[in-house]
Amino acid sequence: xxxxxxxxxxxxxxxxxxxxxxxxxxxxxxxxxxxxxxxxxxxxxxxxxxxxxxxxxxxxxxxxxxxxxxxxxxxxxxxxxxxxxxxxxxxxxxxxxxxxxxxxxxxxxxxxxxxxxxxxxxxxxxxxxxxxxxxxxxxxxxxxxxxxxxxxxxxxxxxxxxxxxxxxxxxxxxxxxxxxxxxxxxxxxxxxxxxxxxxxxxxx
Numbered sequence: 001x002x003x004x005x006x007x008x009x010x011x012x013x014x015x016x017x018x019x020x021x022x023x024x025x026x027x028x029x030x031x032x033x034x035x036x037x038x039x040x041x042x043x044x045x046x047x048x049x050x051x052x053x054x055x056x057x058x059x060x061x062x063x064x065x066x067x068x069x070x071x072x073x074x075x076x077x078x079x080x081x082x083x084x085x086x087x088x089x090x091x092x093x094x095x096x097x098x099x100x101x102x103x104x105x106x107x108x109x110x111x112x113x114x115x116x117x118x119x120x121x122x123x124x125x126x127x128x129x130x131x132x133x134x135x136x137x138x139x140x141x142x143x144x145x146x147x148x149x150x151x152x153x154x155x156x157x158x159x160x161x162x163x164x165x166x167x168x169x170x171x172x173x174x175x176x177x178x179x180x181x182x183x184x185x186x187x188x189x190x191x192x193x194x195x196x197x198x199x200x201x202x203x204x
Contacts, residue, residue: 046145046185048136052103053121055181056134061085061127063173067162076129086125092118092135100135115140117147121184122177123154126161145185152198153179153188160191 058076065085072081077088097118101108109115119138122128138147157179160171179187192198 053136055121056129056131057122057127057177066127089124089130092130104137106137122180125158126176149188156191156198
């Protein structure tokens with residue numbers, strides 16, 4: 001019986017094979033060189049503009065001072081009362097808040113702080129000053145790190161400074177302040193790996 005001859009491939013079939021091989025090679029290359037997409041950047045308002053808000057702290061306050069409840073209202077607070085430093089310093093005037101929004105070219109929404117918190121970069125509870133250089137409009141609504149997250153970090157660091165675990169040395173006040181003037185989001189991830197580590201903020 002004669003053996004049937006194999007027909008040569010048509011030009012169209014050869015072209016399709018070449019295209020298929022090229023697509024397969026491209027898919028393999030993309031698979032080998034794929035990169036993980038970077039996470040989206042935090043929303044505006046997560047960090048202050050350091051030119052406008054470098055941070056300001058009361059240089060006269062030490063670890064022992066900041067944990068005392070003997071402060072009287074003032075700018076900065078003074079000894080001789082029965083308040084925490086934070087309560088004695090908390091008197092941000094409406095005109096100062098308006099100046100913060102103006103410096104950041106934002107319109108004050110006048111919504112009771114629902115959209116923005118005019119926040120102290122170095123918290124008052126850690127010796128921050130209630131002055132323009134320490135204030136910025138921080139978003140309360142942005143996804144990811146926002147004003148609520150920073151409040152939790154503030155409370156956590158205040159406790160590490162003033163009420164550390166038994167047998168654990170107190171966190172130096174200057175170190176706690178630096179957590180905010182360098183990168184508070186990085187500090188949040190360091191000190192607050194879970195929500196249980198950083199419970200909801202309670203004013204001191």
